[in-house]
Amino acid sequence: MLSTTTMTPSAAMVAKYIDHTLLKPEATADDVTALIAEAVELGTYSICVSPSMLPLRIPAGADLKVAVVCGFPSGKHHSAIKAAEADLAIEQGADEIDMVIDIGAVKAGRFAEVQADIAAVRAGVPAPTVLKVIIESAALTDAEIVGACQASVAAGADFVKTSTGFHPAGGATVHAVRLMKQTVGDRAEVKASGGVRSFDDALAMIDAGATRLGVSGSAALLSGASSAEPAGSY
Template sequence: MTSTISTSTRSLDAASVARCIDHTLLKPEATAEDVTALIAEAIELGAYSVCVSPSMLPLRIPAGADLKVAVVCGFPSGDHHSAIKAAEAALAIEQGADEIDMVIDIGAAKAGRFADVQADIAAVRAGIPTPGVLKVIIESAALTDAEIVAVCRAAVAEGADFVKTSTGFHPAGGATVHAVSLMKQTVGDRAQVKASGGVRSFNDALAMIAAGATRLGVSGSAALLSGATPAESAGDY
């Protein structure tokens, strides 16, 4: 990945980047034992949250651990009825999720039916009581720039807390610096941006943060954080 990383972003150390990470395990073959290991690793690394499938709830987070729980909704296709997505989100919150990462109806976006996309987001938002956090996965690699802008506008209009690039499962690809920058320009201060899908190295993480991301979806978090140079780890750039 080629990008320009700002001097201020270079000052981020591994611990600071870890606090931007949703430590993610969404493989269909994942087991409860895998999720237990994910939680332990997330705590050890200092990640912000773990992100898992809804069937894994409720999770056993050790008492005193500073770790949030994020759960996907309508994943990975987004081709679920809005009522089903809303019910899935509400049940996840009831079972201990702090954050919901929902997938939009990508086909509706490609067809220019942005009112339908907005209604879908509104249904899920209504199922998440305060202080639950809603992240809207737009599958940016499958969209044109104009579609990215329209979907991000729909998300903030319905009170989304984040817009998120990707599921990591779409053949079109994952996060790009261009998409993150465009998404941040569109939402401004009304929402945050999560970069997910293909964020594998420490420099990838820095590039996404420099482009405007405040959260990162990462499955290989230990490897990513271990790629920080000694200077980056010490935070002395």
């Protein structure tokens, strides 16, 4: 993990935290081709796309992972459907799955059901496939965030992720990322997604404990590296 208290990370360093994302319903195959080219140019860790965009052509020799969403964006799909969707995505070339839980189940305190939902997808895509669990943190209370993170870890998730970026309640906050990291500890990692638009936003999320960032405007974010606040200002 980068230390933002002793140094201001470079654009290249932060790029390796980014899942370069395109999840708009109107996205075309040409848009995804452009996304891949931009990701390679920027040096991002991965791209994140909708499952219908698979399979993809990643340039030979490119160090670029493919993340695919599952049960997106509502999470109101049957667990068996989520598991099948995730399994097909891996079969078609995905390296990572970003699944959405049933937020209503969290709001109702049905954490056993939440854990079972995640476990169903985990069973279908076992390690080394990376499984990220989107909890829609902006729509939850602190206690619900903690419960959702605990269920995710218990079900074998590799990451907990703040947001789809589509919920009207909003996206990632420093508070939510910090709480999520405090909850999962070293048992899982945290992805901050939704509203991470500037380089300073990125540094703040990393400082709070995020080890992955979901960003759609990656070029604009990384271009702000030279104007980032000095280290230690957080």
